[in-house]
Amino acid sequence: MSTHVPIPKRLYKSGVELSIIGLGGIVVCGIPQDDANQIVAEAFERGVNYYDVAPTYFDGEAEIKLGHALRPYRSRVFLACKTEKRDAAGAQAALEESLRRAHTDYFDLYQFHAVTTMEELEQIFAPGGAAEVFLKAKQAGKVRFLGASCHSVEAAIALMDRFPLDSILFPINFVNYVRVHFGPQVIEHAQRKGVARLALKAMAHRPWRQGEPHTHPKAWYKPVDDRALARLALRFTLSEDVTAAIPPGDSDHFRFAMDVAADFTPLTHQERVALLSAANDVEPIFRYPAVAA
Numbered sequence: 001m002s003t004h005v006p007i008p009k010r011l012y013k014s015g016v017e018l019s020i021i022g023l024g025g026i027v028v029c030g031i032p033q034d035d036a037n038q039i040v041a042e043a044f045e046r047g048v049n050y051y052d053v054a055p056t057y058f059d060g061e062a063e064i065k066l067g068h069a070l071r072p073y074r075s076r077v078f079l080a081c082k083t084e085k086r087d088a089a090g091a092q093a094a095l096e097e098s099l100r101r102a103h104t105d106y107f108d109l110y111q112f113h114a115v116t117t118m119e120e121l122e123q124i125f126a127p128g129g130a131a132e133v134f135l136k137a138k139q140a141g142k143v144r145f146l147g148a149s150c151h152s153v154e155a156a157i158a159l160m161d162r163f164p165l166d167s168i169l170f171p172i173n174f175v176n177y178v179r180v181h182f183g184p185q186v187i188e189h190a191q192r193k194g195v196a197r198l199a200l201k202a203m204a205h206r207p208w209r210q211g212e213p214h215t216h217p218k219a220w221y222k223p224v225d226d227r228a229l230a231r232l233a234l235r236f237t238l239s240e241d242v243t244a245a246i247p248p249g250d251s252d253h254f255r256f257a258m259d260v261a262a263d264f265t266p267l268t269h270q271e272r273v274a275l276l277s278a279a280n281d282v283e284p285i286f287r288y289p290a291v292a293a
Contacts, residue, residue, distance in 0.1 A: 025053030025062030026249025
């Protein structure tokens with residue numbers, strides 16, 4: 001029996017509540033299946049019911065290992081998946097393969113993955129585009145909710161305007177907020193459209209510098225390592241109007257995020273001002289209005 005304080009939950013959509021911290025599938029990559037089972041069991045015991053995965057995470061390893069680890073809990077958790085395929089045939093094949101790998105017959109949430117450019121949007125919504133598969137999959141009961149993860153403000157807003165998204169998964173990060181005003185307009189637009197907000201990159205700090213040792217090989221950015229700053233960074237994101245945040249894909253950051261979430265309190269005005277001031281000289285990992293690389 002866990003002695004930890006349960007991680008709080010917030011409303012997602014249609015009465016569904018999610019733990020304010022989700023487990024990203026990259027956490028279980030590069031470790032033995034037994035270790036993956038253990039961290040998923042630990043997360044579930046602490047109250048994490050939100051799990052997110054994608055076929056591109058280590059060429060399917062994340063789907064296979066997370067799907068196996070979740071088998072004892074599948075009916076009691078919210079499992080999200082994604083596809084980078086923009087055409088209907090590709091999206092259909094990807095959905096079927098992801099369902100097979102994840103040992104499930106449905107996903108709670110299926111998302112267009114990493115949409116960045118307007119050209120990608122046109123491909124998604126063109127005749128024979130991935131949007132057709134998403135709508136049919138929901139009608140067929142293969143997915144419960146439809147969403148998107150986006151890496152540009154333009155794409156996120158356009159998707160919300162053109163498609164009945166249930167949720168948007170977007171980087172909500174203190175450095176991006178203060179340096180390039182990247183994120184708040186997506187939160188505001190989603191609020192107006194009634195689209196639930198899910199957060200990425202809460203504990204991202206800056207891009208890796210040339211020649212710098214990659215101390216976190218599963219992250220394409222440098223996470224915040226200072227624990228006091230990381231706690232503030234995650235509390236900043238969870239103080240925005242989001243349902244949940246997904247931490248970096250290593251077990252240390254994930255476990256730390258669970259600890260922060262268990263005793264979460266919103267940032268005070270003074271803490272927010274100090275945190276944003278500390279980001280003034282930090283290079284952001286995304287740009288706005290220019291499309292991110």
